[in-house]
Structure formats: C-alpha cells, structure tokens
Amino acid sequence: MKKDFQIYKYYTLSQILNMLNLKTLKSKSFIKFIFFGVVITILSNTSLLFLLLILPISSATFLSQILHAFLGYLSNKYGVFKCKGNPFAYLLLVLISWLIQWLLIKNLVSFGFSYIFSVLVVIPLLATFSFINQKYIVFRK
Numbered sequence: 001m002k003k004d005f006q007i008y009k010y011y012t013l014s015q016i017l018n019m020l021n022l023k024t025l026k027s028k029s030f031i032k033f034i035f036f037g038v039v040i041t042i043l044s045n046t047s048l049l050f051l052l053l054i055l056p057i058s059s060a061t062f063l064s065q066i067l068h069a070f071l072g073y074l075s076n077k078y079g080v081f082k083c084k085g086n087p088f089a090y091l092l093l094v095l096i097s098w099l100i101q102w103l104l105i106k107n108l109v110s111f112g113f114s115y116i117f118s119v120l121v122v123i124p125l126l127a128t129f130s131f132i133n134q135k136y137i138v139f140r141k
C-alpha cells in the first residue's frame with residue numbers, strides 16, 4: 001500500500017502513551033494548533049450555538065463541523081504542520097469528530113445540561129483528539 005493512501009497505522013499501547021506525553025503537548029506545533037484552533041473554534045462554535053436555535057442537533061453540529069474543517073485544514077496545512085497532508089484522512093477525522101461531538105452534546109443535553117455547557121465540555125476533548133490524529137495520521141511527514 002502506498003504511504004500516501006495509508007490512513008491507519010496500528011500502534012502499540014506504549015506508542016499511544018508516547019503520543020500523549022507532555023513533550024508533544026508542549027511542542028511549538030501544539031501551541032500553534034491551539035492558537036489557530038481557538039480562533040477557528042470560536043468561529044465555528046459561535047455558529048453552532050446560533051444553528052442550534054433553528055436546526056436539529058445533528059444538522060447544526062454537521063454544518064459547524066464543515067466550517068471548522070475547512071478553516072482547520074487550511075490553517076494546519078499552512079500554519080501548523082506545513083505539509084500537504086492527506087485530505088481523505090482529514091475528511092474521515094472530521095466525520096468521526098462530528099459524530100463524537102453530536103453524541104456527546106446530545107447525551108449531555110439529555111442529562112439536563114445546557115447547550116453552552118455541553119459545547120464547552122466537548123471542546124477540549126475534541127481538540128486533543130484532533131491534534132493527535134492530525135499530527136500522527138493526517139499531516140505526518
């Protein structure tokens with residue numbers, strides 16, 4: 001299988017723990033990722049909150065994810081990882097992130113939490129999940 005089309009690589013438990021170490025989370029690429037992510041997250045989650053007022057949760061989260069994905073891919077391609085990346089793997093990550101976001105928000109709301117609280121809880125979980133997947137799968141060099 002060509003390297004460009006390889007999306008998944010099987011990792012051992014120790015490799016996964018190494019990906020999550022503090023050096024990775026303190027790296028310049030992670031700091032840039034967080035900076036761009038904060039700006040893009042503010043834009044996409046503001047749109048999410050407005051969309052939740054007029055659309056079902058699934059549609060609102062999907063549309064905000066499209067905005068987030070487009071802006072995120074561009075900023076990560078040119079500003080964070082500075083390489084072409086694998087658009088197919090990125091698209092798959094976006095779809096998985098949308099499902100996680102949708103299900104977490106839906107469940108938190110069903111437990112009585114507000115939309116705003118639910119969105120704020122989900123943001124750091126998705127940001128960490130996204131960085132690790134983008135660094136080691138989507139934009140790996």
